Amino acid sequence: MVDVTAEAAALGERRALTASLVTSGVLGLGAILWGLAARADVLVFDGIYMVAGIALVAVSLLASHAAASEPSHRFPFGRHAATPLTVAMQGAAILATLVYGAVSAVATLVAGGSQAAGSAILAYGVVSGVIAVLVAVWLHRLSPDGELARAEIVSWRAGAAMSAVVAVGGLVAILLVDNGYDRAASFVDPVLVLVAVASVAPLPVRLMREGVHELLEGSAPADVMAAVERAVDEGRAGFDLPDPLVRATKLGRRLYVEVDFVVEEARWDVDAEDRVRRAVVGALEQLPFDLWATVELTTDRELAE
Template sequence: MTDERALRVSVWASAAFGVLALVWGVLSGSRLIVFDGLYSFAAVGLTLLAVLALRTARRGPDERYPWGREAWEPLAVVLKAAALAGLCLYALVGAVVEIVDGPTPIAVGSALVYGVVSTVAGLAITLVLRRLSRGGSDLVRAEAAEWAGDTLLSVGVLVGFAVAWVLTLTGRPEWAAYVDPVMVVLASGAFLPVPARLVVRGVRELLSMAPDDEVLAGLRAEVAAVAGERGYGESVVRASKVGGRLDVEVDFVVPASATVAELDEVRAALLDRLGTTSLTVGFTADRRWIV
């Protein structure tokens, strides 16, 4: 239940941030703070989608889903990341239009205070979620990455409004007005790689592609160890990661004299070493059947 607890923390924190940012942004006239609020509200709905996907995945296999429901997890990650990327692009275009048309003045002092509050609070939530995500699902790790990106946005808000405050104090309020839309452009552009990476990772899982090289290398090392213990000359490892499930298929070339009892011992040894619940092991005396 740690995953759901982490997602609930994210939902309530996002809702609080959304209300705070929208009210503060409207009162101060800052497009950047309003963008921060819209981002937080979007995160609320998308996190609820993540909770639904997590509960669905945990229902396990049945006649309708014979291999399990883990694909709902990467699907939720892809939808969430794509929506956040769209919001960033919308903010980016709006800020560029405002720069071209001429920005409107904002309450710099109020906006600077918001930057301090949002940065400190965002950092705190990020640290909490990272702690809860250790050993958790990809959904929780995606949530922690999202909050890390939002904290970077808050840092951008703080730095930008600090610059605007200095410009105002030095008698250049017309220049200070450009800081808000420029920071929207920089912040939204800097944050776009985060959902982009999540989309790529989620699509890889939906397409049942191989896991990271590090994971695959670890699997091959364990299989090679078992093959070496048994004196088998060759083995082939295939794997794919879908949500929290790691599907592994191992094929061995074995002597024709191998008994069923010996082969079952190999299966047991592999299951003990790999620790995966989705393991298929094949044996053949003819190399051509494992190509």
């Protein structure tokens, strides 16, 4: 049976990624040209940051298609690992871009600063910040639960934060020039790059950490675990069963759940165990994931643990 909800979610995610791809390309190229014309390193850096994101979005689109594909002989469990792998790669690539920006800014400071116009920096910061916020909201509406889309939303929010810093820096540069501090104003551009890098750095680190956590089959997030435990309690209601041992891990949109009940000997047969399985799995299937569940009844605690 086709999971209509999962298909709709995958379609929404691909639409969000495509929208992000197109917008990144247009805004990134515009930022680079604007930055070169204004001789502002921070604008060029922001443009490179967005253009580099185009390749990442393209990879995300491929990962979305892979994760949504049916299991095959070669991949009997599907290819859901493509999602956290891509999220981790996005984090690493964004972090590398930030390192490049920081090195470039330090080189500019050592060279004596930049002659960028504060008005150009201020105008760009305002325009790009508004666009970044609007795109983040748009992507969230297209795919509110997609992990790959969420990574893109994080990237656009980071861009909005950087734009805010750029706008404030441009205003500071204008005030310094108006008050005769031209030498100090020349350092605003590279300092802005360093501030932007420092403010954005935690975001790609978090993406990398979350992606690697899923790839290593770590415990599902706390909210997901709570939902799993509620579903298990609902499914076992009406059966005289002890508290189960519940394990769960999430890999993209795939949720693996193992539920083990340690029961008394000679009280349960296969038919009764199947009724428990159907009830528990039926409750778990209400969760918004591609479910892979195992429900077992055993009299041997060592087998359960």
